[in-house]
Structures are given as structure tokens and as C-alpha cells.
Amino acid sequence: MLGNMLPDNKAIGIALTYIYGIGQPRSKEICTQVVLGEFKKFKDMTKEEQEKVMTFFNKKVKDLTDEEEKKISDIVRTYTLENDLRREVASNIKRLKELKTWRGMRHALGLPVRGQQTKTNAKTAKRLLGRSRVRPTLKK
Numbered sequence: 001m002l003g004n005m006l007p008d009n010k011a012i013g014i015a016l017t018y019i020y021g022i023g024q025p026r027s028k029e030i031c032t033q034v035v036l037g038e039f040k041k042f043k044d045m046t047k048e049e050q051e052k053v054m055t056f057f058n059k060k061v062k063d064l065t066d067e068e069e070k071k072i073s074d075i076v077r078t079y080t081l082e083n084d085l086r087r088e089v090a091s092n093i094k095r096l097k098e099l100k101t102w103r104g105m106r107h108a109l110g111l112p113v114r115g116q117q118t119k120t121n122a123k124t125a126k127r128l129l130g131r132s133r134v135r136p137t138l139k140k
Contacts, residue, residue, distance in 0.1 A: 008043035012053075015042045021081040 006015040016027040031038040034052050045053075080088060096104030106113045111125050118126065 006042055008041070010042060011039045012042055012045070013038040019081060021079065021085040026079070 013027050093107050097108050103113050112122050
């Protein structure tokens with residue numbers, strides 16, 4: 001589903017979290033909107049239930065009543081998932097780097113961005129700082 005192999009032996013609520021951009025709260029919301037049991041295993045789903053979930057994500061809503069179609073399409077439009085979400089995050093980081101903001105500089109240097117201490121933590125980031133491919137030269 002959406003280019004991901006969902007595990008068969010996990011509950012649907014947990015299996016949906018394997019898709020980038022879906023956490024547990026959103027997974028729970030999807031299960032209630034598609035009217036599926038959250039604790040049902042993915043391998044125990046019938047073909048019809050699997051198709052319901054697929055149409056929910058593929059935005060191809062067929063053979064549903066007008067009310068169900070409207071409800072599902074409204075929910076799906078609000079979600080940004082997988083490649084679209086990755087592209088959006090990457091463009092946001094690129095924008096911060098181009099503006100040379102503090103957060104953008106931290107991203108460029110590979111250091112913690114959200115104010116974590118670096119004196120005792122962030123050993124991996126500090127180890128990578130010496131490498132030229134990670135530490136870009138910043139032009140003024």
C-alpha cells in the first residue's frame with residue numbers, strides 16, 4: 001500500500017504506522033473513518049476491507065454512497081503522505097539553508113537543530129563535523 005509492505009501479523013492500527021506520515025493517532029482516525037476494527041490483524045482482513053483501505057489512500061472512491069465518498073475524500077485531502085511529505089520537508093530545510101537561518105545552518109552542519117546540548121551529547125554529529133562532505137563551507 002503506497003509503496004510499503006505492511007506486516008501481515010500486526011494489527012491494522014499498528015500496520016498503518018509503517019506508512020511515512022501516519023502515526024498512531026492518525027491510524028486510529030483512519031480505522032474509525034473506514035469503519036474497521038483497530039485491533040484486527042492485517043492478514044485477517046477480507047478483500048472488501050482491504051479495498052476500502054486502498055481506496056481511502058488512493059483517493060479512488062468507488063461503489064460507496066455519496067455521504068461515505070464525501071467524508072473519505074475530505075479526510076484524504078487533508079493528509080500529506082510518503083513522497084509528497086518527504087519532498088515538503090526537504091524543501092522546508094532547503095529554504096532554511098538558503099535564508100541562512102540559525103536552524104538552516106545547524107542542518108547544514110549536521111548538528112542538533114532544536115536546542116539540544118552538544119557538550120556531552122551529539123557525539124555522532126561532532127564526529128562527522130571533521131569530514132568535508134558533511135561540513136560545507138559557507139560563503140559570505
